[in-house]
Amino acid sequence: MGRGRAPCCAKVGLNRGSWTPEEDFRLITYIQKYGHANWRALPKQAGLLRCGKSCRLRWINYLCPDIKRGNFTKEEEETVIRLHKLLGNKWSKIASCLPGRTDNEIKNVWNTHLKKKVAKKDANETKKKPGETQKPSSSTTTDSVSDNQMSKIEAEQSDDHSSNNPSEPISDLTSVPPPIEPNMAVKNSIWEMNMDTIPMILSPNCSSSSEVIQTLEIPEFTMEPEIWDMLEHLSSGSDESCNIDQDVLNPETERELNKRDDWLEKLERELGLWETIEEPQGVMGPFHGVEGDPISTYFEN
DNA sequence: AAATCCGCCAACCGCAAGTGC
DNA sequence: TGCACTTGCGGTTGGCGGATT
Structure with missing residues (x-):
């Protein structure tokens, strides 16, 4: 799916067009963890088949937490x-x-x-x-x-x-300092922004820039609730599964929860890699799209 | 219900500006 | 100073979805 003019130069093997949730996920998590000192190197380190320019644009125009979504007042x-x-x-x-x-x-x-x-x-x-x-x-x-x-x-x-x-x-x-007044309305818009793509992941070692995000309320999540559960779980930094009072649940919900717990357990094992991620070295980064990469694995399944 | 039109906006491009060596 | 590389900017494109026929 291509947008805009034909590419000026051959970018064989690079993705173009709309960003997929997986790509957003990779970009967000990478930037939250390592920042974006070098856009050109970022795609490789984050395991993205995009050019740096495309990553920068996606971040600045869509994924950056400071962005306010919605109609202009x-x-x-x-x-x-x-x-x-x-x-x-x-x-x-x-x-x-x-x-x-x-x-x-x-x-x-x-x-x-x-x-x-x-x-x-x-x-x-x-x-x-x-x-x-x-x-x-x-x-x-x-x-x-x-x-x-x-x-x-x-x-x-x-x-x-x-x-x-x-x-x-x-x-x-x-x-001239812009009149920024951080408030919940703006902060919530950050979540709205990501609702149709992927929410911010809150890794236990997230940088200061993402700490603000950690304080946000978690909204209803309509897409892929499993992803949301996974992120919520990770963000809590807890070893426990989500605290839900199982006594008040009907059997169907309980079955769903059990299913989810199994699923989470599986994910936890896969995402154990998050804990062992090293700082980027050379051109190969922690999220390089190799076999066994937890993000690829998740989105493939 | 299907086809067509049209507006929106995400993502593209080329070029300019900035930065480091 | 000049060159190479990276980032930023503004113009443009075209896919998508809602409105209209």
Whole structure:
């Protein structure tokens, strides 16, 4: 299944197109454990048949825990419109002002909704006041970008214009701390994000960046409940099976639970390898897709 | 119910910028 | 300084699914 243009160079043996849950799983677990210092080397070390670029894109645009999913709020839309008026198609700059939103997402939203919306609005304004140009307003009160931040951007733009030097780059907007307020709504969206692919795995040795994730509530999981059970079990770091009061269960559920326990036992044996994973060495990493690799084994069965 | 249309958005590409040697 | 390599950016594509005919 291929998307986009034909590949510019032969990438024999590399997967293309949509990511499978297994690939997501590998990427998430690898990055959570080792980070992503070198995207080019990452696919090999993680046992992924993808190019580094593809991995990076998948992580940044979809799997990264900081990403906020769901529709844009009115405020976010307003912000995008205002920033686009100031910056043009500088999607990454705009994204830096919208915590949790990616440049790709903003670009898509702009191209599919906002562009039309703005065009329509402009057409209306022109009808009303012919000859009068619209001035960017900074009086919107419920903006998701702070007034300070917007003023700074506007000042930068103004300086830029006054110096009459279009080649001069705009100073980095990321230097202005974005108004990130971590809350459960955002955190839950992380889970929503992964619901249709694979949840974050919480290995007992997970790095600090994933500790935040560990505090999240676990939502209902509709896909492959076995996977969810497995992850939940692993994340607890417990040797015990899930604590469910078997007395209140009906026989059918109990049978299912027993089945699951057997299954978990089997998995535990396979995933025992998680405990013995070494730091990546050379080009071959711990998740290299070799026979006996627990992830491959799981997804094959 | 089937066929067609159309919008959405994930993933691709080429190129530019950044970094290290 | 120049080169090679990696990462980041913005434009574009096309598969998928919902809406319409």
